[in-house]
Amino acid sequence: MKNPIFSPREREAFSALLDDTSPAVRAGLTAFFGARPEAAREFLLELSTGHDRALAWHARRLLAELRFTDPVEEFRGFIRSPHHELETGAVLLARAALPDATAESCALELDRLAARCRELTAEPCSIRERCRVINRVLFHEAGYHGNTERYEDPRNSYLPLVLERRTGLPVALSIVYLLVARRLGLELDPVGLPGHFIVGCFLEDTPFFIDPFERGAFRTRGELMLFLRSRGFDPAPQDLCPTPAREVLARCCRNLAAHCAAAGEANRARMFETFVADFESVCERNAA
Numbered sequence: 001m002k003n004p005i006f007s008p009r010e011r012e013a014f015s016a017l018l019d020d021t022s023p024a025v026r027a028g029l030t031a032f033f034g035a036r037p038e039a040a041r042e043f044l045l046e047l048s049t050g051h052d053r054a055l056a057w058h059a060r061r062l063l064a065e066l067r068f069t070d071p072v073e074e075f076r077g078f079i080r081s082p083h084h085e086l087e088t089g090a091v092l093l094a095r096a097a098l099p100d101a102t103a104e105s106c107a108l109e110l111d112r113l114a115a116r117c118r119e120l121t122a123e124p125c126s127i128r129e130r131c132r133v134i135n136r137v138l139f140h141e142a143g144y145h146g147n148t149e150r151y152e153d154p155r156n157s158y159l160p161l162v163l164e165r166r167t168g169l170p171v172a173l174s175i176v177y178l179l180v181a182r183r184l185g186l187e188l189d190p191v192g193l194p195g196h197f198i199v200g201c202f203l204e205d206t207p208f209f210i211d212p213f214e215r216g217a218f219r220t221r222g223e224l225m226l227f228l229r230s231r232g233f234d235p236a237p238q239d240l241c242p243t244p245a246r247e248v249l250a251r252c253c254r255n256l257a258a259h260c261a262a263a264g265e266a267n268r269a270r271m272f273e274t275f276v277a278d279f280e281s282v283c284e285r286n287a288a
Contacts, residue, residue, distance in 0.1 A: 005039050014043065018058035034066055045074075048088070049081040056088055060103045064095070071095040072271065079278045084246040086190070087179050093252060094158040096275070097268055101160040109163045110176070113137055114183035121184075127203055128218075130186055134177065135216030142166060144173060146213035152259045154268070157252050170197035171251055173212035189242035192251055193224065194233045200242060209240070250279035 006014065017025055033040035040062075047059035063074070075092040078084070087110075091103045116137045121130060138144045147156050147167040155161045155168075162168035162176060174190055174197050181188045181199075191200040191209065198219070199210040209219040219227070221240060228235040243251075253275040261269035 006043050011043060015047065015055060018047075018055060018062070030062070030065065033062065037066070040066070045077065049078060049083055049085075051083060053085060053087070056085065057103055057107060060088065060091065064102055071099045075275065076278060079275065079282055084244070084249065086175060086245040086248060089245060089249045090159040090175050090179075090252070093249060093275075094160050096271065097154075097256075098158060098160065101158070106160055106163055110179050110183060113142065113176075113180045116141065117180065117184055127186065127201060128208065130184065131181075131188075131201065131210055131216070131218075134180055134184070135210075138177065138180065138212070139215040144176065144212070145215060146170065146173060152262050154256055154259045154263055154265065157256050157259065169255060170211075170213040171248065171255065174199050175248070177210065177212045177216075190245070190248045191240060192243040192247060193239055194228060194235070195231055196227075197251070198224075200240065202242065207240075246279060246283065250276055253279065 014029070017029055020026065020029075033044070044059040044063050047055050048063060050056055071092070075089075075096045078089055078092050087106075088103075091101070091106055094101045117130075117133050120133050120136065125133075144166045147153065147169070150156070151169070155165065157169055157172050159172065159175060162172045168176075171190075171192070177199050178188055178190060187203070188210075189200045189202060191198050196211075196213070199212060201208050201210070207221065209221070209224060211217045211219055224240060225235050228239065233239075253272045257269050257272035257276060260266075260272060
């Protein structure tokens with residue numbers, strides 16, 4: 001007999017318990033959901049793509065622990081969802097290729113980096129000074145750096161492996177930078193330049209930019225325009241505008257499609273190509 005869906009009262013109660021750190025509570029929830037897989041899967045999937053980032057994280061953790069989802073279909077569901085939250089998407093993208101990767105391990109490392117930034121931040125502190133602290137922690141203490149020697153290695157694009165190996169592509173290092181900054185209450189933006197990827201700060205009258213691939217180098221708008229021209233591009237002002245999370249993740253998939261193909265991982269390359277097509281389809285529907 002098919003399990004009934006949870007009632008509104010049950011959903012409210014379970015939502016309140018998801019972040020409980022008590023081992024007994026966590027074991028009880030796991031056992032309860034495990035005995036009701038259909039209702040639990042529907043409930044947790046809904047939370048995993050919702051607006052509440054904390055609940056989404058705990059829901060993803062339980063989904064992975066209970067093995068309720070196929071990681072590939074889970075990411076496809078995320079692509080089709082109305083909310084493209086960057087951390088959720090980066091973890092789900094990685095799990096499509098690395099099913100044993102967990103949101104919890106990524107969050108713990110990002111939390112650790114953010115906690116170290118807090119230790120080094122002396123108030124009052126300007127936005128630029130906060131970014132300098134992030135630069136010190138990421139690129140000097142932790143040793144994050146752009147992988148110039150093996151740029152096309154697919155591992156440069158999977159968030160869990162970037163956090164583990166502390167190296168990656170410009171877009172992957174920018175994602176790490178953004179997720180640490182957001183834990184510090186600093187809402188920076190991804191900026192997808194032609195042929196490169198950086199982080200933008202639009203919180204002051206004059207925007208400034210940070211290049212995580214170059215160990216957090218600060219750049220002005222004029223410097224970036226010259227940089228793009230030096231690479232043969234004809235830059236436009238919109239090239240320096242914030243990039244939506246959906247497009248950031250689609251760009252990660254494009255990189256992986258190309259790099260997996262070059263590495264002889266044909267099946268994974270095709271999988272990422274289909275993800276790119278899914279993103280483009282969603283974008284076309286939303287524009288209609």
